[in-house]
Amino acid sequence: xxxxxxxxxxxxxxxxxxxxxxxxxxxxxxxxxxxxxxxxxxxxxxxxxxxxxxxxxxxxxxxxxxxxxxxxxxxxxxxxxxxxxxxxxxxxxxxxxxxxxxxxxxxxxxxxxxxxxxxxxxxxxxxxxxxxxxxxxxxxxxxxxxxxxxxxxxxxxxxxxxxxxxxxxxxxxxxxxxxxxxxxxxxxxxxxxxxxxxxxxxxxxxxxxxxxxxxxxxxxxxxxxxxxxxxxxxxxxxxxxxxxxxxxxxxxxxxxxxxxxxxxxxxxxxxxxxxxxxxxxxxxxxxxxx
Numbered sequence: 001x002x003x004x005x006x007x008x009x010x011x012x013x014x015x016x017x018x019x020x021x022x023x024x025x026x027x028x029x030x031x032x033x034x035x036x037x038x039x040x041x042x043x044x045x046x047x048x049x050x051x052x053x054x055x056x057x058x059x060x061x062x063x064x065x066x067x068x069x070x071x072x073x074x075x076x077x078x079x080x081x082x083x084x085x086x087x088x089x090x091x092x093x094x095x096x097x098x099x100x101x102x103x104x105x106x107x108x109x110x111x112x113x114x115x116x117x118x119x120x121x122x123x124x125x126x127x128x129x130x131x132x133x134x135x136x137x138x139x140x141x142x143x144x145x146x147x148x149x150x151x152x153x154x155x156x157x158x159x160x161x162x163x164x165x166x167x168x169x170x171x172x173x174x175x176x177x178x179x180x181x182x183x184x185x186x187x188x189x190x191x192x193x194x195x196x197x198x199x200x201x202x203x204x205x206x207x208x209x210x211x212x213x214x215x216x217x218x219x220x221x222x223x224x225x226x227x228x229x230x231x232x233x234x235x236x237x238x239x240x241x242x243x244x245x246x247x248x249x250x251x252x253x254x255x256x257x258x259x260x261x262x263x264x265x266x267x268x269x270x271x272x273x274x275x276x277x278x279x280x281x282x283x284x285x286x287x288x289x290x
Contacts, residue, residue: 246280
């Protein structure tokens with residue numbers, strides 16, 4: 001069993017992404033390096049993630065879910081750092097990817113990575129343009145899906161190689177310097193397929209009803225999945241109406257992140273969020289990675 005890298009996530013009712021997660025990270029680091037918090041101890045999770053380290057937790061604590069979750073993940077991260085050089089902390093629909101133009105994948109990148117730092121990946125939201133992309137997302141997402149938007153929330157400190165604390169959502173860290181390698185990306189898959197998006201929102205809605213709650217703060221579902229004023233068609237239509245940028249050049253956005261990096265509250269640090277109204281075409285060299 002390798003002791004260089006482990007990966008932490010939490011999952012509930014997200015079987016499609018969990019399969020992708022286990023295939024991608026397990027293929028790079030071994031299933032025994034994956035630590036998956038099974039929210040509700042679901043049978044499907046136990047089956048899909050067989051061979052991984054499963055941590056079952058109950059799903060009956062409906063108040064303060066996000067705070068509970070990130071206290072749990074921070075403590076698990078701290079514990080695992082006693083045994084692994086690097087701990088990757090991501091949601092189940094987040095995939096840390098290294099640009100193939102560098103000549104490396106995430107596995108070889110991590111094999112060479114130095115400790116005593118916290119690495120931030122540049123966040124891209126993979127989006128589905130249904131009028132142009134007719135194929136499904138099996139066996140791969142990137143290829144059938146060829147476009148992305150900049151999502152500053154997912155430019156996250158996700159590779160932890162030094163003692164640190166992550167904020168709720170994992171968007172900020174207490175580490176005092178910004179280490180954001182130019183080849184490192186985080187692909188977020190919430191909008192990667194219109195049908196999967198709708199099915200996931202439907203499941204979240206049913207879970208909320210089953211809990212008998214009506215307010216976001218009362219539910220064990222993250223607020224971004226709370227389906228108030230939902231309009232799936234408008235959500236994906238907005239992506240299709242954006243101008244396409246084929247450069248895949250984020251150097252100015254990365255420079256702004258470095259130039260604006262500074263302390264914020266609660267001993268955390270942040271930068272001004274990179275923004276763009278364009279949609280970016282993903283180069284073919286990324287196809288099939290996830």
